[in-house]
Amino acid sequence: MLSFLRIENIALINSIEAEFGPGLNLLTGETGSGKSIIVDSLAALTGERVSTDLIKEGERSARIEGVFSINGTREVRQIFEEAGVELESGSEAEIVIRRDLSLAGKNRVFVNDQLVAAAFLKKIGPLLVDIHGQGDQASLFEPSSQLAMLDHFAQTGSLRENAAVCYAEWRSVCEELKTLKSDEAEKLQLVDILRFQVDEIRRADLRSGESDELEDEKRRLNNIEKLSLLSSQAFSLLYEMDGSAVSTLGQAVDRIRQLGEYDDRFKDYFEGLDAATAVLEDVSITLRNYQNNLEFSPERLEAIESRLAEIARVTRKYGGTVETAIEHHARSEARLSNIETAELREKELNTELARRRKSYLDAAAALNEKRRAAAGRFVKQIETNFKDVALEKARFEVRIDNGDDESRFGPDGSDRVEFFFTANPGESPKPMAKVASGGEASRLMLILKSVSNQQNGSKTSVFDEIDAGIGGRVAEAVGMKLKRLAAAQQVLCVTHQAQVASKADHHFVVEKSMGKRSTSITIRQLDDAERIEEIARMLAGEKITDAARENAREMIASAGKR
Template identity: 35%
Template sequence: MLTELSIRNFAIIDQISITFNEGLTVLSGETGAGKSIIIDAIQLLAGGRGSVEYVRHKTNKADIEGLFSIESMEHPIYAVGRQYGIEITDEQVVLERTITKSGKSICRVNGKLVTLAILREFGKTLIDIHSQHETQSLMDADNHIHLLDLYDYEQIKQAKEEYTNLYDRLRKLQQRYKQLNENEQEIAHRQDLLSFQLQELEQANLVPDEDEILEKERNSLANFENVHTALQNAYNALYGDGRGLEWINHAMLSLSEHEKIDPFIDEKAEEITNYYYSLETMAFDLRNYIDQLQYNPERLNEIEARLNELNRLKKKYGATVNEMQTYMAKIEEELEEITNKDFHLTALVEEIEEIEKDARLEAKELHHLRKKAANALVKEIHSELKSLYLEKAKFQISFDNETDHPKLHKDGYDTIRFMISTNPGEPLKELTKVASGGELSRIMLVLKKIFAKHQGVTSVIFDEVDTGVSGRVAQAIAEKIYEISNASQVLCITHLPQVAAMADTHKLIEKHEKDDRTSTTVTELSPDEQMEELSRMITGTELTETAKEHAKEMLDLADIFKLKDHQE
């Protein structure tokens, strides 16, 4: 869930830091106080499109930072982290977004700089924002097939994985067939290029690890004088009149003469004798190595010339000799395919037909599993719609392309659309074509409640989705939003007292003027303050005793509903 949110120099916000809790948090306040600006900041934190207009007047940049707590190790955020090499520790993720007055956007995840696209990948696994005016994933027909698969994930998972593997293989084979079946002129050009490259690499007579071996030898020859001097100095320090070994020999003889007198001298005499013979052996090794050293300037020139040739080839064929040899084997294989194109095309066609046959069988199994899931989902949606006073609404999941030989795509051969009719006698329409804002809000809440536990999103944010409703429908929406908060943290901007009464935490957004500057503040309300805010939401301006009594009654009824909901 979103635990902490820090916003600085953003629109009319000077600096605020907000702590969020589990359950349902309601944000209320007068129009223009800055409620939606806070949601805009969260949306930018999730990778939304930014603008210099968000940077507070007379400041250089706007900063937004959010701390998210991840309760489950199975959360998809971990897979995203591994994909982009970002470590997630202590079950926490920090998203940061800075927008400068010049329009530059700087993004970080757990302190690591990332692109906006990568920030968006993290954001969509953590935050799901719904507003009255935005097209959300639940309303996107292209996403409906994925939502249906999530609904019955355990049953569909294996079949979908097997199909995906087959489909990926099929696409690669089809791509290879297309490449081999291009026009003769392109094939001829490709063959000439590969033949030239292969000839150049063959003439180079590459040897595995040759570049590394030659570089070591070159370094040794280039530093011959330093190596020779070092070895000679070491040898001279050990061997000869008045040198190290002679003095150690004196010490050894001195101890040996008295080793029978004292056990300590006996022990040290043996030790120094061992050291003496070890150092003598080392001196002989140094002398022998010096005798073998030979400086060959011609060999150094040969190595330099060979390395220059290898470096020239590396610019075209690989960073190392081994990589060039791998590339050489690859073009040999491709040349063989081109030379025997007809044979390989025939083999590819046979393999494509076999893989496509298997893919269609898996796609058919996916289709049947989805049909079963769709029936269960439709029943659950109808039940939820009734609780929101849309009992006459009819929901249906449309499966298009049900022909004898449907076209395969990455999700099988199904094309799925969520369809609904909200009034008897009206034809089924796609969700995005539902005219009434109030109806659309209720449908969206139903879908959100059902899919919240499947999508794994940490925080769900509703920005005035209750616009256009009142009375018993408002109460039903309030209850539905609370039910969603049982599966995910919910932050909700609302003007409805019915929704505000359901809050586990109620925060008041207010706008103030000081020194000719406007700023926004966020205050968490106590129970008494919450009742007063509810009263204000009921009456609009003046607080009356009747409004206070009504507010208290709403809070009491909300507590009863919550208790009953938890018991169920």
């Protein structure tokens, strides 16, 4: 329940305060006096966006503050606990919401003097206040709004949440599959190319350093005669001919050993000379074996040239070197593996998609079952209320169309809900958008909201000119309906109808005063005498007659007896 409202520096308002009570709180006043500004300010406390344009001209900041009391609202308490915002313990608690606006853009929200995010206010605001503005009748004709009303009545909250989760999971798998399947022809072409490249490089059996080895061998084969001559000459000079290097070195070593017997200085060279002799002998043996094994092979030379040509052909296609070709092979294999893995992933996703689809359909079916079970009770209560607003002969239907076509899937299930209505006996109900007049739409809105919200008696319902377009007997009926609704929950209503105003438990008048340099808006609660005068004004206009005052007294007295 809204117990207190303060507005500072909003539009034409300097500063106003109002204390509201339980039951029916009525706001009246001349057209343009600022009643809707008060409703818009209250909407700001429920999380609605507020433009800095609302700040009063000449001021740098503005403030809207409301005090609410809740009674056993578990959902509100849970939101406070999750956000870490303090809330009084016990069955009843007070919530103070404040919005500070600034031309500098520093717009802040406080709940119980604790700074909170605007998202927090959007969560708790609608649980405290339900506002029906002057343009809300149009939303009454939207199937999405009608679905929300039925769900609110049926209390499908947990089922809707489950359906939304299942829908999101199903959509996620759908999107991943869509990505995998995109450009399927291009992907198949890429697979063919990659497989060809991988096979070609694998068949080439490339090895780092092989080209250098083959070039060396090719060079030897092309110079076989020169190599034979050089190795023969070297062997002869080192070992074979008279006075060969090995023989000459051996003689020199023998002489130096003899010198060492007489002079120790030469002994230091013995080890090095022995090593030199061993090296010459080893080289000589190598040269002899090398010469003996030299053989020219045209077949081997042809094979080398063929292999070098193959290596050159493959490396030209894949980077210019054996190393880059080997790297390309590794990358292509990895890409091919990824694509083949993607194909496997696609199979897995198709299986997952079927599972997620079934989960969603099960959730949607549970939601559909609950809606259908509630629809009959909803219709019965709506039609029971028709006589309260002078629609005694009207008929009302809720039609629920369900299907498993994926085009119907959504976070709220796969149902299409639409309300059908007729005010005339003998006529079949038709979609409300096609048959409800302005006055009928207002009354339907009142009934639908009162029935769908009946589970939450701690919420404040706000109606901004719900009685627009009606008068006389119908206005009287709407006033009594608001009165009965206010017996179960707090109602705040802006009205221009005297019949409605006469039913108030708390009557406020909003007035606009125009000075020479400024205009201001005020609000005040009326006492009994002031109520009579205000309702008489609503009946008679500017010139209030005694007859109008007497009529006002009778209307107030009559409302009090009912």
